[in-house]
Amino acid sequence: MTHSAARAGRREWTAFTVLLLPLLLVSMDVSVLYFAVPALTRELDPSATQQLWIFDSYAFALAGLLLTMGSLGDRIGRRRLLLAGAAAFGTASVAAAYAGSAEMLIAARILLGVGGATLMPSTLALVRDLFRDEAQRSKAVALWSGAMAGGIALGSVLSGLLLEHFWWGSVFLVNVPAMALLLILAPLLVPESRDPSPGRFDLLSVPLSMAAVLPVVYGLKESAARGPQPLPLTAVVVGLGFTWLFVRRQRTRSGAMIDRGLFRDRRFGAGVTLNTVAAFAMMGSAYFSTQYLQSVLGMGSLEAALWSLAPSLAVGAAAPAAAALGGRFGRGPVVAAGFVIAAAGFALLGRVGTDSLALLLTGATVLACGIVTVMSLVSDLALGAAPVAKAGSAAALLETGQEFGGALGMALLGSLGTAVYRADLAGTDPAARETLGAAAAAAARTGGPAGEALLESARTAFVHGMGYAALGGTAVLLAAAVPAALLLRGHRDRTPCPTPGASPDRTDPRAAAPGTP
Numbered sequence: 001m002t003h004s005a006a007r008a009g010r011r012e013w014t015a016f017t018v019l020l021l022p023l024l025l026v027s028m029d030v031s032v033l034y035f036a037v038p039a040l041t042r043e044l045d046p047s048a049t050q051q052l053w054i055f056d057s058y059a060f061a062l063a064g065l066l067l068t069m070g071s072l073g074d075r076i077g078r079r080r081l082l083l084a085g086a087a088a089f090g091t092a093s094v095a096a097a098y099a100g101s102a103e104m105l106i107a108a109r110i111l112l113g114v115g116g117a118t119l120m121p122s123t124l125a126l127v128r129d130l131f132r133d134e135a136q137r138s139k140a141v142a143l144w145s146g147a148m149a150g151g152i153a154l155g156s157v158l159s160g161l162l163l164e165h166f167w168w169g170s171v172f173l174v175n176v177p178a179m180a181l182l183l184i185l186a187p188l189l190v191p192e193s194r195d196p197s198p199g200r201f202d203l204l205s206v207p208l209s210m211a212a213v214l215p216v217v218y219g220l221k222e223s224a225a226r227g228p229q230p231l232p233l234t235a236v237v238v239g240l241g242f243t244w245l246f247v248r249r250q251r252t253r254s255g256a257m258i259d260r261g262l263f264r265d266r267r268f269g270a271g272v273t274l275n276t277v278a279a280f281a282m283m284g285s286a287y288f289s290t291q292y293l294q295s296v297l298g299m300g301s302l303e304a305a306l307w308s309l310a311p312s313l314a315v316g317a318a319a320p321a322a323a324a325l326g327g328r329f330g331r332g333p334v335v336a337a338g339f340v341i342a343a344a345g346f347a348l349l350g351r352v353g354t355d356s357l358a359l360l361l362t363g364a365t366v367l368a369c370g371i372v373t374v375m376s377l378v379s380d381l382a383l384g385a386a387p388v389a390k391a392g393s394a395a396a397l398l399e400t401g402q403e404f405g406g407a408l409g410m411a412l413l414g415s416l417g418t419a420v421y422r423a424d425l426a427g428t429d430p431a432a433r434e435t436l437g438a439a440a441a442a443a444a445r446t447g448g449p450a451g452e453a454l455l456e457s458a459r460t461a462f463v464h465g466m467g468y469a470a471l472g473g474t475a476v477l478l479a480a481a482v483p484a485a486l487l488l489r490g491h492r493d494r495t496p497c498p499t500p501g502a503s504p505d506r507t508d509p510r511a512a513a514p515g516t517p
Helices: 010-028 037-044 048-076 078-097 102-130 134-165 175-189 205-226 230-252 260-264 266-296 301-329 331-349 357-385 388-424 436-446 448-487
Strands: none
Touching: 010 078, 010 102, 010 134, 010 175, 037 102, 048 078, 048 102, 048 205, 048 388, 078 102, 078 175, 078 388, 102 134, 102 357, 102 388, 134 301, 134 357, 205 230, 205 388, 260 266, 260 388, 266 301, 266 331, 266 357, 266 388, 266 436, 266 448, 301 331, 301 357, 331 357, 331 448, 357 388, 388 448, 436 448
16 A cells, blocks of 8 residues: 655755765764874773774774664654764763773774664664655655765775874864754754654663674674684574574563564565665675775775775765666666676676786775665665654664675685685795785795795785685675575565554654655
């Protein structure tokens, strides 16, 4: 059954532009520390373990709290949670910029992750509320997806440019004016929305959800960095055990954190699953391409970051095009085509040699265009299938799946590439067999023709491993294209029936006339 929906006007699109501010900053903060490490290491003198936590604490806090914050936003109001998150993010940015010790910086990064966990599902849920017309929402979600992908690439470049002129804390202070602007504009332009009948908040599900997400993400990330080892694998098993407990509680408790009704619509489950597969490919390819630019081609960090922007430029055009094609031909064929295009990009990456910058950028661009096509359409599919009252929980599930998919892509494809790399270097310096960076250090210590030969062998082995990982990624994406075409067959733009009692979820009186000031 199709319902007419009021089309958004200038006010809603202006509000959407405001919502892109926190999205860009949260995604940029994933990569903003890439160039700041040498400077903050000199000043704060962190240990090796502390340096790892400076990087990872943000992502762990973000991933662990997404489900909680999405559910909380549905209950207390998504705009209210957005504003609280913006204040926390801005405060944490100042604390990080002026941190006097590694411990203070880690604590500030954790608070940044908490703020990011409130901002990500809130922005996407508010997009669901602002755009009731299906075609307009598809376009908005496509732009949202493109902005998120571009922000990750932009973060490292902005970091490098700031550090050319300012101290390392400047990479955090850049967040403050944008968050201040959000705190001013959001109350004026963004209407509040919430679940009108949320029920009691399930406090026990908060630690359960964190215990389910964090060990798995940690174990997968550690496996990608160091290969399969007992502690990371145990963490994954423990996390899966808590995942079973969490899911069981959601299925048996009334008023659970995650509404069981979300999965009654096949479109929602299909959207979350396919989005997870897309994240698998996106992060799996990034794991190799960033190392290739720096460790194989020998680029400096800023030069590598600038080259990595090239695929993002194409993504900016691919996201709106995907929304238009999905509306014309249906989501199934376009999402399946997106997976095939991304697979072709992976196949090109598998042909890269030790001096193939143009081929690498071409493959990465083709892959990125295919992935953003998939992610924008399936994100909109899942979001549109969810009642507006549950938009925060729906957005949080999408983004949590994305975190899982990214970590799994780095772990599985990274482990495959590492296994080939180590097999090719059998009989060489044991340190050189660990990573390409370790091989470069070993070659520098060796020096002379022997050192040059070791480095060249290591680069060739890395590219060989990257080829096998690309083959694995190609197979996964081609396999995903088939169920995508079948599951999404016949799905064109249509507005879902609202759930009973869920229609009056906008508390802003302006919501009665969505297209008017």
